[in-house]
Amino acid sequence: MKFTKLLATAAIALGLAGTAMAQDKTKVGFVYVGPVGDGGWTYEHNQGRLAVEEHFGDAVETVFVESVPEGPDAERVMTQMALDGASLIFTTSFGYMDPTINVAKKFPDVKFEHATGYKRADNVSTYSARFYEGRAIQGHIAGKMTESNIVGYIGSYPIPEVIRGINSAFIHARKANPDVQFKIVWAYTWFDPAKEADAAKVLIEQGADVILQHTDSTAPQAAAQSAGNVITFGQASDMSEYAPRPRVSSIIDNWAPYYIARTQAVIDGTWESTDTWDGIGPGMVGIGEITDAVPEDVKAEALALKDAIANGEYHPFTGPLNKQDGSAWLADGETADDGTLLGMNFYVEGIEGDIPQ
């Protein structure tokens, strides 16, 4: 009994000492859902982390844990990071939302930043990028480029983030080509190359000649490449190793400026809980080079669309738009408000199939 008590005290003392020593350097933690080498989502978050290290040099120490499952494991990893003296922790997947809030309650002095979620607290900020702006450009290119008029879409989970992307891509594909149809497969994973490859092959077999993906690996790109006459878009990262075909463009997440700004805020003591949602304009969403596989005029239109979105002239969700069941959503010229977009749980008119509940 006494012995265990002694051990426990020693452990606490050590823990405190560890925390105290870490104060000299600001420690920033990152929790990743996939491996840093996924070539997509996690890869770009890790690029942001490396940019933080380069920017601050010796003043900041970063730690990361990769391939952390969404759920109880995530909570354990975050708790460990906080105990190890991290003063700022970025949790970079939607499914970390509740774990982040739970851990944040236990460590009021540690700042948390949760990507793509909507729950905040005094020490929890949220941040995300307006990927749907990039999806609009992909949709336009897809609509112009498809010959079979079938566009395949690999969804991860039926959450607002993904549904928003599907709607944005569909609206602009239809604008470019009134005959276009979307076939949607839900993979129920962010990262499982075998499953993503199978999903891509199935979509190609069913006639899709454009594949859009909202999963993180390059497996669908490889499947499209071996199928031949299919185009794809890089997701989260440039995936330029598959350019100029099948990858004709991409959405690139650029987290570095945000990560550097937030780390600076912690160092200065000016950190506050905020909600950041930036798009192409501020540079959080980048559009990868549109390759020569895309005809000149389509490329020019896509770039014009990008500029219009970037300078705020055009909002990808501009009325008139109806919901899937035909009920009116946005009147002519009306644009969607952020609240509706963040909670989006419906398809727009023209998409076939139901959102899994």
Place this chain on the structure above:
Amino acid sequence: MDFGSINPILLLASLMVAATPLLLAAIGELVVERAGVLNLGVEGMMITGAICGFAIAVNTGSPIVGLVAAAAGGAALSLLFAVLTQFALANQVASGLSLTLFGLGLSALLGQGYQGIKPPPFPRVDIPLLSDIPVLGPILFRHDIVVYFGLALVAAVWWVLKNTRAGLILRAVGENHDAAHALGYKVVRIRILAIMFGGACAGLGGAYISLIRVPQWTEGMTAGIGWIALALVVFASWKPWRVMLGAYLFGGITVLQLNLQAAGVAIPVEYLAMSPYLITILVLVIMSADKSRAPAALGRSFHASQ
């Protein structure tokens, strides 16, 4: 809902591809179990084979050399299991489970630096004339060589087990190792060879995923196929052709459920996702209602002094 968009020819063709890793791993495990050894480490040997094959294929530029390396890698890992269970007489269940955990960790370690790399493309054999036959051509004769190798292996295992002296000895060892020992057969040596054969097959199955089906390396990419292979052997009553049927059934329904999703069938996705497991188990349970049973010495340790 639009069933017309599902192309049955392409569906059957991709069924064969989806079933191949499972088929290879299961036929290897079948031989191991017929020799009276229960190796639960199939998943670990598969994933080790996947990274060994991937790494060697990337470094040598030859996918064939990669496949050979994958079989060697799987066999090498199974040798660890053989030493533990045949010489140290360790518990087979515990050793097999630890082999899976060890294989997953080892493959993650070996795989550092191989993520996001493209392996050399695998040559597809178009068998002249045969591949031009309408319907049958695309289904049967336009695959990579490993698909055919898997089929040939099933036939070979069946023939050897049923019609040759070597098969008889292997079965004797699996049914009653004391009697086989009394007759002068080297029980331990035969079992080690069977275990290594199983390891090589599992390794090959893993490399099929990382080199041909995906093709890419990621940690844990075999995603439980090894466990399904184990279950398949039991449900198939330790019979080679039933293993093949089960593997094709499983592969077929896996592909079909994605097709149904893409065709917009109004069945909830969760039911579709569990259907391959349910239907495969159901069919094989019904089929195993005959008098077949497990090899009598399955899972029992053997030592000449006992």
